[in-house]
Structure formats: C-alpha cells, structure tokens
Amino acid sequence: MRHVFQSLFYILFTLSISWLSLPAKTVVEAFEEANQAYTRGDSILKKSNNPKEAENDFLTALRLYNICLEKAESPALHRNLGNTNFKLGKIGHSIYHFRQALQLSPSSEEIRANLQLARKTAKLPENKESLYEKTLEKKSPHVWKWVLAVTFWLGVAILILPKYFRIQGPVFSTLGILLLLLSMIPLWAILQSGKVRNLGIILEEDAPLLISPTPESAVANYLQPGQEVQLTLNSPSKTHIFANTATGDSGWLPKQLVGHIHP
Amino acid sequence: MIVKAAVGNRIYFLFRRYCYILLLFLCAIPAGLIQAQTAKSRVDPQIAAKGQRASYKVTLQGVGSPQPVGGSLPKVPGLNISGSASTSTQMQVINGSMRRFVTYSFPLVGEKLGTYTIPAWDMTFGNRIIKVPATTIKVVDTDDVFNGIFQLELHLDKSSYYVGERISGKLQLLVREGVEASLSGLPEKIGDAFVQKEFKENFWKIAPEVRDGIRYDMATARLTLTAIKSGRQSLQYKVPINVRVKNRQTRFRDPFFDDFFPGRNQYKTVTLETNEKSWEIKPLPSEGKPDRFTGAVGQFEASVSFSPSQVSAGEPVNLKLQITGFGNFDRIQAPKLESTEDHKVYPPKIEFSQNTTAPEGFGTKTFEYIIIPKHEDADTLMGVPFLFFEPKQGIYVDQTQRPGEMVVLAPPAGTQITHFNEPVVHTANSKAPQEEPQDARKLLPIETNPGKWHKPGERSIWTPAFISAQITSLALISGIFIVRRRQIQLDEDSQFRRQVQGTKEMRAWKQKTEKAFASRNVEDFLDSARRTLQISVSKELSSSEAEALTFDSIREHLESQNLEEDVIHNAQALFDAADLLKFGGADAAGLNLEDLNNSLNSVLKALK
Numbered sequence: 001m002r003h004v005f006q007s008l009f010y011i012l013f014t015l016s017i018s019w020l021s022l023p024a025k026t027v028v029e030a031f032e033e034a035n036q037a038y039t040r041g042d043s044i045l046k047k048s049n050n051p052k053e054a055e056n057d058f059l060t061a062l063r064l065y066n067i068c069l070e071k072a073e074s075p076a077l078h079r080n081l082g083n084t085n086f087k088l089g090k091i092g093h094s095i096y097h098f099r100q101a102l103q104l105s106p107s108s109e110e111i112r113a114n115l116q117l118a119r120k121t122a123k124l125p126e127n128k129e130s131l132y133e134k135t136l137e138k139k140s141p142h143v144w145k146w147v148l149a150v151t152f153w154l155g156v157a158i159l160i161l162p163k164y165f166r167i168q169g170p171v172f173s174t175l176g177i178l179l180l181l182l183s184m185i186p187l188w189a190i191l192q193s194g195k196v197r198n199l200g201i202i203l204e205e206d207a208p209l210l211i212s213p214t215p216e217s218a219v220a221n222y223l224q225p226g227q228e229v230q231l232t233l234n235s236p237s238k239t240h241i242f243a244n245t246a247t248g249d250s251g252w253l254p255k256q257l258v259g260h261i262h263p
Numbered sequence: 264m265i266v267k268a269a270v271g272n273r274i275y276f277l278f279r280r281y282c283y284i285l286l287l288f289l290c291a292i293p294a295g296l297i298q299a300q301t302a303k304s305r306v307d308p309q310i311a312a313k314g315q316r317a318s319y320k321v322t323l324q325g326v327g328s329p330q331p332v333g334g335s336l337p338k339v340p341g342l343n344i345s346g347s348a349s350t351s352t353q354m355q356v357i358n359g360s361m362r363r364f365v366t367y368s369f370p371l372v373g374e375k376l377g378t379y380t381i382p383a384w385d386m387t388f389g390n391r392i393i394k395v396p397a398t399t400i401k402v403v404d405t406d407d408v409f410n411g412i413f414q415l416e417l418h419l420d421k422s423s424y425y426v427g428e429r430i431s432g433k434l435q436l437l438v439r440e441g442v443e444a445s446l447s448g449l450p451e452k453i454g455d456a457f458v459q460k461e462f463k464e465n466f467w468k469i470a471p472e473v474r475d476g477i478r479y480d481m482a483t484a485r486l487t488l489t490a491i492k493s494g495r496q497s498l499q500y501k502v503p504i505n506v507r508v509k510n511r512q513t514r515f516r517d518p519f520f521d522d523f524f525p526g527r528n529q530y531k532t533v534t535l536e537t538n539e540k541s542w543e544i545k546p547l548p549s550e551g552k553p554d555r556f557t558g559a560v561g562q563f564e565a566s567v568s569f570s571p572s573q574v575s576a577g578e579p580v581n582l583k584l585q586i587t588g589f590g591n592f593d594r595i596q597a598p599k600l601e602s603t604e605d606h607k608v609y610p611p612k613i614e615f616s617q618n619t620t621a622p623e624g625f626g627t628k629t630f631e632y633i634i635i636p637k638h639e640d641a642d643t644l645m646g647v648p649f650l651f652f653e654p655k656q657g658i659y660v661d662q663t664q665r666p667g668e669m670v671v672l673a674p675p676a677g678t679q680i681t682h683f684n685e686p687v688v689h690t691a692n693s694k695a696p697q698e699e700p701q702d703a704r705k706l707l708p709i710e711t712n713p714g715k716w717h718k719p720g721e722r723s724i725w726t727p728a729f730i731s732a733q734i735t736s737l738a739l740i741s742g743i744f745i746v747r748r749r750q751i752q753l754d755e756d757s758q759f760r761r762q763v764q765g766t767k768e769m770r771a772w773k774q775k776t777e778k779a780f781a782s783r784n785v786e787d788f789l790d791s792a793r794r795t796l797q798i799s800v801s802k803e804l805s806s807s808e809a810e811a812l813t814f815d816s817i818r819e820h821l822e823s824q825n826l827e828e829d830v831i832h833n834a835q836a837l838f839d840a841a842d843l844l845k846f847g848g849a850d851a852a853g854l855n856l857e858d859l860n861n862s863l864n865s866v867l868k869a870l871k
Contacts, residue, residue: 031713036610038709043579043633073719076710083709105714110707117705145724153736161740164747190724 027068031077034064038084045087058087075105082114091122092203092225096259099201103261107138122226136189144193148186155179199261200231200243200253207258209251213240220251229253231260300325302386302393306400308441309477311373312408319344319369319381321395326388328352329365333387341375341402373402378476399476412439414479415535417486417500423543424490427560428654429591429624430457432486434500436535440471440478443507447532450484456496456544460487460593485623489591493546500537505530547652551659557598559651561590567647567664569634575672576639582632582666584611584647589625597630598648605641609633610711636671643668765802765809769795773867780860785851789841792863796834799870814838821869830869833862 041057048054062084068077078101085094098115105111119127127133136144159176162168202223210217213235223229229243240252303322311317329350336346348367355362373379383397403410419432438444446467452459462484472481490496508529547560569582586595592615600608611630618625634644644666653660753760772795779787794809800820801809814835821831840859843849 027716028713032610035709035711036612039609039633040612042708069719071719072716074714074716076712076714080709083706086706110710114707141724145729149729149733149736153733153740157740157743161743161747164744164751166751 027072030064030067031080034061034068034080034084037061037064038080038087041087051087051089055088058084062088073100073104075101075108075111077101078104079108079111079114082111082118086114086118086121090203090225091118092201092205093259094118095122095124095226096201096203096261099199099261100259103196104140106140119226122224124224124226132189132192136185136192139189141190141193144186144189148183148190151179151183151186155183196261198231198233200229200241200258201261202227202229202253202257203259204257207253209243209245209249209253210240211251213237213242213252215239215254217252221245221249223253229258231258233260300388300391300393302395304381304395304398305478306371306381306398309399309439310401310403310408310411312405313373313376313402315373315405315408317371317373317400319371319398319400320366321348321369321386322364322366323386323388323393324362324364326365326391326393327363330389332367334385334392336369337382337384339379339381341373341377342379342381342400343372343374344381345370371400373400376402376404378402380476401475401477411477412442413437413444413504413506413533413535415500415502415537417498417537417540419486419488419498419542421542423545425545425560425652425654425657426490426493426547427558427591427594427652428490429561429589430486430488430490431624432488434484434486434502434537436467436482436484436502436504437472437474437479438482438504440480445505445530446482446502447505448503450500450502453499453501453536454497456492456494457488457490457498460489487623489594490542490544493544495541496544497539497541499539501534503532503534506533548657548659553650553659553661555648556650556652556659557596559590559595559649560654561588561592561651562653562655563588563590563595563649563651563660563662565647565649565662565664567666569644569666569669571669573670573672574636576636576641576674578674579633579635580644580669582634582644582647584630584632584649584664585627586629586649587627589621590651592626592628595628595651600632600634600645600647603645605637605643606645607635607637608645609635636669639671639673642671762802765798768809769798769802772798776860776863780856783856785854785856785859786844788856788859789837789844789854792837792859793841795863796837796866799867821866824870826869830866834866836862837866 037057038061041054041061044057045051045054062081065077065081065084069081078097082094082097082101085091085097095115095118098111098118101111102108102115155176155178157176158172158179162172202225205225206222207225208219209221209223211220212218223245227245229245232242232244235242235252237252239255241255241258242250243253243258244250301324303324305320305322307318307320329352332348336344338344346369348369351366351368353364353366355364378399378401380397380399384395386393386395414435414437416435416437417432418435419430421430424430434450436446449462466484467482468484469480469482472479488498508531563586566585566587567583568585569580571580574580582600584598586592597611597613600611602608609632611632614629614631616627616629617623618627636642647664647666649662649664651660651662652658753763772791776788776791776795779785779791796817797809797812800817801812804816804820817834817838818831821834837859840849840854844851844854
C-alpha cells in the first residue's frame with residue numbers, strides 16, 4: 001500500500017508540474033504582473049545599459065501579456081505588447097500590436113508616436129497620411145457610428161415631422177437636409193475604417209512571398225517586418241494566405257509570419 | 264625456488280581473502296544469535312465474517328530455526344482458535360544484519376459477532392519463554408465485512424470562520440491494512456462556498472493508524488481554504504482511488520490451483536466522498552469597516568522602510584512595505600499609492616516568503632515601490648495604507664505606515680527632468696547608453712491602466728445596443744408620424760371622422776348584440792342588430808344619421824355596393840323581425856335567434 005502511494009506521488013507530482021504552470025491568474029492580475037516585469041526590465045536596462053540583463057523581465061512581461069491576450073484585449077494591452085516586443089527587438093510584432101492598439105484607440109497620440117518610432121526603427125518608409133487619417137481617423141468608428149445615427153435620425157425627423165405639427169417654412173427642411181448631408185461624413189469615416197479589414201503586418205524578418213501556397217514554392221520576394229500587405233482573407237489554403245504588397249508584388253505568405261489587423 | 268615462492272605467495276593471498284570472508288560470516292552468526300527475541304501478533308484479516316476462517320499469526324524474531332512451540336493458547340469466548348499451527352520463515356537483511364522471522368499461524372473462526380481481544384500470553388519456544396502481545400479481531404456479518412474498508416474524512420480546525428479568513432484543515436484517507444489501493448487523481452472539492460489553495464507537491468503524507476484495534480494506512484492531505492460566502496456553508500471532498508480486486512473468473516475447479524495460479528488482478532476506480540458537513544461562515548462586520556479596507560484577513564504586523572535616504576530629484580527611491588504574520592496573504596493587495604505633484608509612483612514588485620520554521624500560513628509579504636521625487640522639495644514620502652481584519656478579536660486594524668522624510672537634492676547639472684514616464688532623461692551632453700538602441704529611449708512608456716477589456720477579435724461596430732437604438736429611433740419617428748397624420752386627418756376630413764366614429768359605435772352595438780345573443784334576449788338582440796346595421800351603413804353615407812335610416816335606404820346602399828341578393832335578404836329579415844316584435848306583437852319565442860345572428864354576421868361581413 002505504502003509503495004503504491006509513493007509511486008503514485010511521483011506520477012502525480014510529474015503531472016502536477018504541468019498543471020501548476022498553467023495560468024490561473026485573472027486578466028487584470030496578469031496585466032498588473034506584466035507591467036511590473038516590464039518596469040523592472042526597463043529599470044535594469046536604464047541602470048546597466050545591457051539589454052541582455054533585462055531580457056528575462058521583458059520575456060516574462062511578454063508571456064503574461066500574451067496570457068491576457070488569449071482572454072481579452074484592450075488598447076493598453078496592445079500598446080504594452082508593442083512596447084515589450086520593441087524592447088525585445090521584435091519590430092514586426094511591435095508594429096503589429098501598435099497598429100492593433102491604434103485600431104482600438106485611434107485618438108491615442110502616444111500609440112501613434114510609438115507606432116511611428118517602431119516604423120522608423122524598422123526603416124519603413126514614412127506613411128503619407130491621407131485626409132481621412134489626418135482627420136476622422138482620430139476618432140473610433142464606434143464614435144462615428146453614433147454620430148451617424150444621431151445626425152441621420154435627427155435629419156429625418158426634422159425633415160418629415162414639422163409639417164405634421166403644422167410648422168411651415170423652409171428652415172426645418174433646410175436643416176433636415178443639412179443634417180442628412182452631414183451624416184454622410186461619419187458614414188464615410190466608417191467605410192474608410194473598414195478598409196483595414198484586409199490589412200496584414202509582416203511579423204518576422206525576410207518573410208518569403210511565395211508563388212504558390214506550398215513550403216517548396218519559389219520565392220517571389222522577401223518582405224520585411226512591419227511591412228503592410230493587403231490580405232485575401234478567403235484564401236483556400238490552411239497554411240498560407242494570399243497577399244498583395246504596396247509595391248504591386250503578390251503571392252502567398254505563411255500564416256504565422258503575418259498578423260491580421262482586425263477592423 | 265622463485266616459482267615456489269610465487270605459488271606460495273598466491274596461496275597465502277587466497278587464504279587471506281577467504282579468511283576475511285569466513286571471519287565476516289562467523290561474526291554474522293553471533294550477531295543473529297544475540298538479537299532480541301521478540302514476538303508480534305495479528306489476525307489476518309482484521310475484520311472477518313462470522314464463520315469465516317481467519318489466521319491468528321504470531322511472528323517471532325531472533326529465535327533461529329522453527330521449533331515446536333508450547334504454552335497455553337488463550338481461549339476467547341466467541342472465537343474458536345485451533346492449536347495446530349502452520350509455520351513459515353522469512354529472512355531479512357537490514358543494515359547488513361540478517362534477521363530471521365518465524366511465523367506460526369493458528370486457524371481461527373469467529374463464532375459470534377463482536378470485537379475480540381486475544382490477550383497476551385507466554386509462548387514456550389524450545390526452553391525459552393516469549394511474551395506474545397495482545398491483538399484484536401472484529402467479527403461481523405458477511406454483509407458488513409467491507410464496511411469502513413475505505414474512509415475519507417474532512418477535518419477543519421474550527422467550527423466557524425469569517426469570510427476571507429484562512430482555514431486550515433486536513434483530508435484523511437484511511438485504507439484498511441492489507442487492502443491494495445492507490446490514488447488515481449487529485450482530491451476534488453464539492454461546493455462553491457470555499458476556495459482552496461492548490462496542493463503542494465507530495466501533499467499526501469502516509470502513516471499507520473489504529474482505530475478500535477483495526478489497523479489502517481492513513482494518507483493525510485493538508486488543506487488551506489478560504490470561505491467566500493457567508494451563512495451556513497457545506498463542504499465536501501471526493502477522492503478517486505484505484506482498488507485492486509481479484510478477477511472472479513476462476514480457471515480451475517480446485518481453489519488450490521486458483522491460489523497457486525492466482526490469475527489476473529484488476530484495478531477498479533472507486534470515488535470516495537466525505538460526509539456532508541457544514542460550517543458557520545460569518546460576514547465581515549460592516550460596522551467599523553474602514554473605507555480603505557481591501558480584504559486582508561489575519562494577524563499581521565506591518566513595517567515600512569526606504570532607501571536611499573538621500574537622492575537627487577528624478578532619481579528612484581525604493582519604498583518597501585513588509586507585512587509579517589499569519590493569514591491569507593493571497594488576499595493582501597498592494598496598497599494603492601497614487602502619483603502626486605511631488606512624487607511619481609510605479610507599480611510595486613510583490614514578493615512572498617513562507618516562514619519555514621513556523622506552521623503553514625505564517626509568512627512575509629513585501630511590496631517594493633519605486634518612487635521618484637519630482638523636485639527637491641518632495642522630501643516627505645506619502646503614507647502607506649495597510650488595514651486588515653483580525654478574526655480572533657473580530658475587529659479591523661489600521662496599520663497605515665508613515666515612512667518619514669528623506670533628503671532630496673536638486674538634479675545634477677546636465678540632467679533634465681522632462682516627464683515622469685521615464686525617470687531621468689539624459690541630455691545630449693550626458694553620457695548616452697552605448698548598448699541600448701537610442702530609439703528605445705524615445706519609446707513612450709507602457710500604459711498601466713488596462714482600460715476597458717473586451718473579447719479578442721470582437722470589434723464589430725454593429726453591436727446589439729446600436730441596432731436596438733436604431734430600431735427604437737425608427738419606431739419613434741414612425742409612431743409620431745402615424746399618430747400626427749391621423750390626428751390631422753380626423754381634424755380635416757369629416758367623412759374620415761364619421762367613419763372612425765361610426766366604426767367605434769358599430770363595435771359597441773355589435774358587442775351589445777353579442778351580449779343579448781348570449782343571454783337569449785331576442786328583443787335586445789334585434790334592437791342592437793338593427794342599430795349595428797344602421798351604423799355600418801350610415802358611416803359610409805355623408806348625409807344620413809344612423810337612427811333615421813330605414814331599410815329602404817339600407818337596401819339602396821347594399822345594392823349600390825353590388826352585394827348579393829342573399830345579403831340583402833338577410834338584412835331585410837333582421838329588420839322585419841325587429842319590426843314584427845316591436846310593433847306587430849309577435850312572439851319572441853317563435854323567432855330563431857341563431858338564424859338571425861347568422862344573418863347579421865353575413866351582412867356585416869359583406870359590408871366589410
């Protein structure tokens with residue numbers, strides 16, 4: 001009996017190692033611990049000027065942030081993941097997370113600044129901001145959808161209802177039409193924000209753009225981390241995704257080398 | 264001569280080697296002989312069914328070879344112990360010394376139910392007398408033999424606790440000696456009123472246990488729990504074990520061969536559960552509860568220290584809060600220190616160390632904050648709040664710590680404090696770090712506030728709330744539009760107003776008709792039916808009042824609508840019947856109310 005118990009302990013112990021290592025933390029706890037690990041790493045980096053010494057802390061932070069990301073996401077989480085990856089030299093992942101953070105919180109100037117810095121570090125060409133990016137992109141599509149709803153329904157109401165309250169004159173009609181026209185602006189903003197639906201970010205260095213979706217395929221070009229590509233999301237391949245680059249190249253990318261920006 | 268000498272040397276060395284072995288062997292014999300002669304006794308099985316054959320075993324140690332034994336075997340009423348013993352010997356080498364055990368097995372049968380103690384007795388072994396100790400056997404009914412073979416018990420240290428208080432307990436698994444069983448999984452808690460700390464490695468501790476004379480192998484697992492719900496709360500555990508059972512299918516007719524070729528043993532999984540017990544869980548008192556209390560429960564002592572005591576503005580100071588004591592350290596949250604105009608505070612590094620010399624639950628938790636004074640006047644560090652609930656006395660204790668003052672100097676020349684997301688930013692004149700990329704310095708710091716969480720990938724802007732708001736807006740505007748349009752139409756269109764009012768009146772008269780029909784009141788029915796028909800027609804005519812309409816006017820209208828002759832006939836039948844009853848003195852009993860009702864319905868249907 002005792003021997004049986006003892007042998008069972010060893011088995012249970014071995015099994016429990018894997019169980020104990022499972023993340024049992026809440027998202028908030030993991031986020032908090034990751035922040036602490038990052039701050040420690042940053043502090044060590046500043047004191048010693050040696051990235052190697054801080055690497056363990058940054059890796060701990062990255063692991064904990066990724067635990068959070070499995071369960072939930074927030075602009076702060078993506079921003080911190082961007083920072084951590086940047087500190088670890090993973091520029092592609094860093095740009096990807098900053099881009100995700102910006103998608104969630106377009107008004108954040110800090111995220112925008114970090115994204116620009118990461119893009120600069122990756123030696124990517126400076127983005128020429130479109131009119132939309134300069135103006136309406138600063139607000140989230142969630143804001144614009146409510147602006148659209150309010151202006152549209154207000155316009156409809158002002159255009160239709162006054163005559164049923166025996167209010168005559170061109171003021172309300174003009175105002176109604178004006179509001180309906182104004183509602184086109186948030187509608188345009190929403191349509192523009194949907195353009196990132198197919199946006200992908202190259203995560204690793206020298207990601208091969210393949211001619212066919214097989215590992216043995218010839219390489220059409222090599223893409224660099226942080227580079228933006230347009231993805232064909234309904235690609236038939238399970239391992240590869242079809243992508244078009246800004247320079248006109250197109251081909252298949254291994255899925256693990258590209259991060260898809262969710263609209 | 265040389266050859267002779269060589270052979271002689273070899274013989275000498277061989278002789279010397281074997282002499283050592285012989286010497287060791289000769290030494291071992293007296294060591295065995297001088298062992299203390301002791302006896303042990305036991306009954307196998309310890310719990311036997313009435314009439315079942317058991318063995319009363321007396322094991323002698325240090326007696327040498329088996330010999331006939333003598334002495335007066337105890338007589339126990341209710342037990343039939345036979346004097347004809349079988350003998351077996353066993354040798355064991357323990358720590359280099361050889362031990363021989365001789366076991367005498369006396370057949371025993373329990374004749375009556377009960378717990379029996381076979382008393383101590385003197386056994387003669389050769390010319391020696393050896394004291395045999397007492398032992399116990401329990402004789403039970405055949406059905407009860409396996410009762411209590413496994414027992415799972417849950418013990419907590421107190422009968423009542425506070426919510427959040429650390430609870431020490433133990434789970435005890437007793438397996439009757441001789442039963443082969445093994446654990447097949449972790450203990451599983453039943454009930455959601457308690458949370459349990461994960462088991463440590465090798466959490467089961469095994470020790471022999473004797474209860475009511477019955478020997479058990481007892482495995483004990485220490486539990487650390489926390490109650491999370493107040494009230495009377497139950498707690499149970501279940502533990503799966505594998506039990507070795509013999510395959511019942513025998514391959515031989517004679518049980519002797521089955522014993523000799525025992526066949527395959529099977530392991531069956533049995534899940535044991537503790538009895539349902541409940542404990543009183545008291546809520547933390549709301550009276551006297553400080554606002555800043557964050558849930559720590561136990562007995563703690565807090566202390567605070569900081570270093571260095573002299574810094575330049577912009578340089579970090581380590582502020583350490585140390586909490587020592589007993590309780591639920593998991594529930595002690597980092598005291599919230601906010602950044603002020605004087606100091607920038609970074610999230611603390613948290614460490615916990617268990618006190619290895621004290622019982623479980625004692626330890627020290629440390630919160631180490633990095634605090635940066637923003638200017639040279641920021642010499643007073645903020646207070647560090649720490650409050651806890653002391654369950655023994657049932658009171659809240661405030662141990663807020665005041666770190667005291669430090670010396671803050673002006674920042675050194677060449678150092679410029681820009682913002683406090685980064686502690687100190689070196690200017691171009693100061694020495695820049697060589698290995699860290701320059702770009703990394705420009706990276707804006709992490710966000711410490713996680714913000715609003717949502718599920719990964721769920722970013723659709725068409726949320727249910729938004730769609731609901733659109734439907735509501737549409738309904739509201741449409742509703743206002745419809746209501747107002749109808750109101751205007753009622754105001755402006757007399758024909759429409761007449762129709763609306765007529766419809767209302769017609770419905771009222773129709774209801775009266777139905778009521779009269781139900782009460783079999785022919786007179787009321789015909790009167791109401793006539794009015795219903797009059798109103799139905801008059802609401803379509805702009806010039807006539809309903810009451811003034813004669814059947815001729817109604818016929819004219821019905822014909823203008825190109826209705827069938829049957830419909831006009833039915834309408835006439837109703838008018839005629841009404842006139843006959845009212846003015847002709849006809850007998851109501853002579854009229855068929857069902858037919859009249861059908862006529863009315865067919866006319867109204869046709870008019871619709």
